[in-house]
Amino acid sequence: MSQATCPQCHAPFTPGQRFCPNCGKQISSTGEGVIPTVAASNSSLPPTMAANSNEGLPPTMAAGSNPNLPPVGNSNPNLPPTMAAEDPANHQQPYSQYASGAYTPPPPPSYNGYPGGTPTPNDPYAPPPPPGPGMYSMPPIPPKKKNSLPWIIGAVVVVLVLAVCGGSLYGITQLFSKKSTDNKTQTTTDNNNNGDNSNDTATKSVTLTNLAISYATDQITFTSIEQADQFPDDTYTKTYSYEKKSNFVRIHMKEKQEGGRSAYFSYSSAFSLILPDKTTIKALNAGEFSGPKEGEQRENWVDFETKKPVDLNSLVLRLGTAEEAQMEFPLKSNADLSEYLPKQADLNKAFNYGPMKWTLNTAIQRYDAPGAQAKKGKVFVIVSLTASNPSSSDFWGYDYIRLKSGDTTAAPEYTSDDDDLNDLSAGASNVKGTLIFQVPPSDTYTLVFASGKNLSGTNVTFSIK
Incomplete structure (x- = not known):
């Protein structure tokens, strides 16, 4: 059941x-x-x-x-609900049962x-x-994870501290190393100045004195030479040294443009260095891009890459491009540059050209003229003339003077100052002019004055020694 x-x-x-x-x-x-x-x-x-x-x-x-x-009657609040309808007055027995404890709550x-x-x-x-069973229950709360962020931050701080300390130690080491290197360089330079290390290929610097030359009328005075694996103010040498191990030679100099015209030559084209093994290298870079302007004075430097250290006392510098009259000389104090210095002859040679009286005052032979270098195999010859016209007739002439050198006859350069000599009015006196010619060098030169209407020609020969 x-x-x-x-x-x-x-x-x-x-x-x-x-x-x-x-x-x-x-x-x-x-x-x-x-x-x-x-x-x-x-x-x-x-x-x-x-x-x-x-x-x-x-x-x-x-x-x-x-x-x-008994019927259900008055309710009794003291009894259970089902018993509240019974009348205790008429039914003593059931009531007595509850009253006596027979009822169990x-x-x-x-x-x-x-x-x-x-x-x-x-x-x-x-x-x-x-x-x-079958009732919903809340999932248990998982234990709280340990936060690892403080450990990560601490590790980062430790790494940064070590990096800063390491960098500082490296900087101090480099500083002392640089000071030591500077002291060694200074000692070497002093030795160079004393001339005791002519065969020392580890030479770092050499001071030059009494070494000057004119190129494109840029008067260049060389002051020193140095070599290093790179130069901090030259981006070219810094770039090269990062790519490969190399050595660079720097020539320091002072410049002054004295020709009355600007020079626009390129140092990388015009400067070449001849090493002790006779290897020739072109300039890598220079402090200035091109030659100085008219009347400009400045300091400059030119760098060459030599691959390895060289003997700074055995270097030769070549000035001029392959198309120009080149000049080669040793980079040494008091080097003999007489071959490339200007040569001048004070002539004061008088002559007549028709009714006019002329004087050849001076003649100069040189490798450069205002702002330019002579072409290969030639030199500039610059003559200074004075003319007077005592006649009653005006003289007008243009491009009537030539200079002959050997088999070459040349007209004046456009840089000549001969405008006044082309227009000699009647009664003019002491009119001055300068003519510039570019011809092969020679022992003797001849000025040729052309003949014209009612005007016979004249030749004037002179030498520059």
Whole structure:
């Protein structure tokens, strides 16, 4: 036979109990919560159990149709709800049963009868039931992870401190190393000045004195030579030294443009260095891009790449491009440059050209003229003339003078100052002019004055030694 259960919490109870022993819910006397087979008719049960009669049942279990039971009357608040309708004045026996303690009050709510211990909804202070089968439960709170950020920050700080300390130590080491190198360089320079290390290829610097030459009328005075694996003010040598191990030679100099015109030569084209093994290298870079302007004075330097250290006392400098009259000389103090110095002849040689009186004052032979270098195999010859026209006729002439050198005859250069000599008015005296010619060098030169209408030609020969 099936067990009767409470309709509210479904806890089992014994038939006849009016209150659920688990949740305290009242069980109706009409059979609520009773096993269905008991409430219905059953041939196996006694007739009094199958019908609605109250035979054999206590008065309190009657269904209300027993005349022996008092009718439901005044309610008694001190009795259970089902007992409140009975009249204690007419039915002393049932009342005396409750009064004498025969009535058993319902047990307090229990949370152990139902799986999971579900509390009664009417109890606001009941603890929450533990989750049962099929009920939702909160997931357990995971343990709090340890924060690793402070350790990461600490590691970064340590690395930075080590880097700063290492950099500082390296800087101090480099500083002392640089000072030591500077001291060694100074000692070497002093030795160079004393001329005691002519064969020392480790020479770092050499001072030059009394070494000057004119190139394109740029008066160049050389002051010193030095070599190093790079120069801090030269981006070319710094770039080269990063790419490969090399050595560079720098020539220091002072410049002054004395020709009255600007020179626009390129140092990388015009400067070449001849090494002790006779290897020739072109200049790599210079402090200034091109030759100085008219009247400009400045300091400058030119760098050469030599691959490895060289003997600074055995270097030769070549000035001039392949198309120009080149000049070669050793980079040494007091080197003999007489071959390339200007040569001048004070002539004061008088002659007549028609009715006019002329004087050849001076003649100069040199490798350069204002702002320019002579072409290969030639020199500039510059003559100074004075003319007077005592006649009553004006003289007008243009491009009528030539200079002959050997088999070459040349007209004056456009840089000549001969405008006044082209227009000699009647009675003019002491008119001066300068003519510049570019011819092969020779022992003798001849000025040729052309013949014209009513004017015979004249030749004037002179030498420059």
